[in-house]
Amino acid sequence: MGDSLVPHKLLLDNLTTAIILLDQQLCLEYMNPAAEMLLAVSGQRSHGQLVSELFTETAESLEALRLAVSEAHPFTKREAQLITTGGQPLTVDYAVTPLPSKKQNHLLIEIQPRDRLLRITKEEAQLSKQETTKLLVRGLAHEIKNPLGGIRGAAQLLSRELPSEDLKDYTNVIIEEADRLRNLVDRMLGSNKLPELRPTNIHEVLERVCSLVKAETDDVITLVRDYDPSIPELIADREQLIQAVLNIVRNAMQAIEGQSDLRLGRITLCTRALRQFTIAHVRHRLVVKVDITDNGPGIPSELQDTIFYPMVSGRAEGTGLGLAIAQNIISQHGGLIECDSHPGHTTFSLYLPLEQGATS
Template sequence: MDYSEFKAFDNLNTEIIILDGDDFKLLWINDAAKAANWIGDSSKFEDKSISSLLNEETGLQINEILQKTRENSGSVTRRDFEIVHQSGTMRSVDLTITFAEKKNLIFIEAVSIDNLNKIIDSTRSFSTQKIAAGLARTLAHEVKNPLSGIKGSAQILKSKYVDDFSKKFLKIIEEETDRLNEIVTRILTPAKKPTFEYFNLHESLQRVLALSNAESQENLSIDRDYDPSIPEIYGDKNLFIQALINITQNAVHACTNFAENPRLGIQTKISYRQPINGTVHSTLAEIIVKDNGPGISPEIKDQIFFPMISGKENGSGIGLSISQDIVRIHGGAISFDRKDDQTMFSILIPISSSNINGVKSA
């Protein structure tokens, strides 16, 4: 049988598995199902039974549904169906099984509930952060004018009161006003128009390590785990480096100041079927920056990318917000997690099919 007609299913984000109607052997499986680990590490799946991919209990349940679907020549749907793969991975899916009698084929469509939740979360996070960023810019605009008045008044008083006591505190007012004004200006200043071109991701990461002073820290161990198969990234190289510097500097500060044996990890890899702002992208480049510092306080973890929010005592809370804006310009997303006593920041950048096919690896 010619399976080329099934190739169109590779463009779907739902998992599609096609079986022989007689013996329930696998005939074809789309990319989304492969990414969901239906066939594990195996590259060959032809002539395998669907039940052989699952644990015994799930295999029996699937076979029962397949038989009923074939007998009734119809379609069966199971919501929140628990699948346990042969690897032991457990997932909840919405399962639809359809028997095409004329072609004697059975089509299995699986929609992961976890993926749906990820899509919903990515949309909610994007909307919340966008509102917060807009609010911060509005507040910054309202603050900027009074700051000029405060500084001007301090300068007038400074010319009138020349004693050391007055000059000391008026100088503090001027310096702190300048500091706040700089923060406000950075919030209000729109990012320059990006210049997009292909650039080598790993060369940029090496530049980031140099600029963030990570390599000059004598007691800091740096673990690099680069995936050479990642193609060149299409974006603004300088802006992208700036986004990574902000994240890396935070990681270096966290582990060198708080860990007995500070470790910084930089990892790149290809990820599949990840949602960004509600859209699932088939192939993405993922950059992970991790450190063994104390982590992010639970009180601010939900607002860590908002302007003016910082986990550092003297931090301005601008760096991560700027990084997030830059990543968004590139159509990507940034998030963080805490696992195995490590804080991990992850950046996802979609890779187009033309990028994969036509550009050399990074």
């Protein structure tokens, strides 16, 4: 890259905006570290490659780049869908600026990723809904538990005064149903116990869940493990994480069983480490991502925005508490749950910070 074109290479190298410089044949002459990280390629190794070898977009976009370099016509594109050489889809905004010179024209492309912004916006809406739901459930629980205590107490007093043991069957029904409703409300509220944080191996958590699932299903369902063994320990409550993951896996099992034979079911547990990941305005150097994927029928589109609400279930016999409890546990650990579902493929992604030193 000539100094006449980029006299301030040091400045470009330290920008957080991804910068790519192409020659008039649309071959790479330079990319800064931000572009290397975004596209997951090495600028040195990719030098001289066509832009279509770095990422793919539409044929019209490639033609627009050719016109930009030949006619010195700048343009901007919003929310473009790029596919990197590794197959990773990206949503970006990019601006193309021609740089005419005596020897040959160049194109300067500035790329701003939108995936992170769109994800944070979606996450903020999800967290806001979660907080609103918590307040609603707590208020409702207070209004339910108070009269339940009175009903149960009155049934006990009445039972002592009844002349016949046969009549006590009716008061016993009242007491048992009051206890059932109280337990249901307690499950909706979740545990008041703070997490017991200690170094935890995420794969030990997943293996514990796998052993429980095998016992519950007589080992008929296919469990696939795709682990990254280099992931370090995280600071977490091991038992609570087991409960959160188990709730999601059981949800997958029930979805598969409701659609077909459980022996045809397949659940994949995948772990990966992600760098510089933002959760609720906090940027973490390193997080662990746990994907739980099943080949069930998928979540109905009308339920996908509300599946983490208490009492929302796609099954007639479901309580709708499993996912709500899982989300509450992950939130207590400073993490996040996301869901992507279509027929034959549903993935719940759990994001958990691997370090405590995070930045806003």
